[in-house]
Amino acid sequence: MKKIAILIYGALAYLIFLIAFLYAIGFVGNIYVPKTIDSGVEPTLLNAILTNTILLSLFALQHSIMARPKFKEWFNSIFSQAMERSTYILLSSLALILIFWKWQPITTIVWDVENTILSSILIGVFFLGWLIVLLSTFMINHFELFGLTQIFDNLKNRKTPNPKFQTNYFYKLVRHPIMLGFLIAFWATPVMTMGHLLFSIVTTLYIFVAVKYLEEKDLRKFIGEEYETYQKEVPMIIPFTKK
């Protein structure tokens, strides 16, 4: 019974993640969804900057704290280990939904590409960024990354093996293709407003800091020399920048 409950919990967490991921494309791209990065009533500039920075900081805090090995150890000492990744995914998605819901627009234009060809190219690059994110998750292990492997293994009384360290496909070009995809998707836009720019700057800073000082620190600790060699040979985020 408990295993079935964990299975349903993990499946729901994945479903909420899928909705949040798809909504994020519409939110950042100002397409398809009712509330986007540039829509809604514009508050005072100070109010918008403060609210948006707090929203992004909440996401960054949740994401960084829950990804730490110490937090995982604590979580697993209280709850079933099979729920750990699903809980991370669920809370990340809820933090994202809070951003979509409470985001305050700042619609002052920073750039507006009027050339239709260039504008279409930028929209194409925007979608390419999201595609890189999605494909990269399958190049490590999409189902383990989103907690599904763990909940099925738990149901079958199997222990989920530690994730395999990957250096193939996009991971041959850069060490963080998922983050590269996000950066492309956040910056490639024909119309950049001040609100969108704030979003892109804060998320870019967070990505670089979190990858360099948190994720890679953990990866070096767990994988060891093999990861250090990988760091020497493969660029962090921008392809072809290492000899």
Ligand SMILES: C[S@@+](CC[C@H](N)C(=O)[O-])C[C@H]1O[C@@H](n2cnc3c(N)ncnc32)[C@H](O)[C@@H]1O
């Ligand atoms: C959201 S993913 C982001 C992965 C990577 N930073 C990227 O941008 O493609 C975070 C998880 O991927 C794992 N990870 C990072 N690099 C990996 C690799 N080369 N092979 C397997 N797992 C990796 C980390 O341990 C972490 O659990």
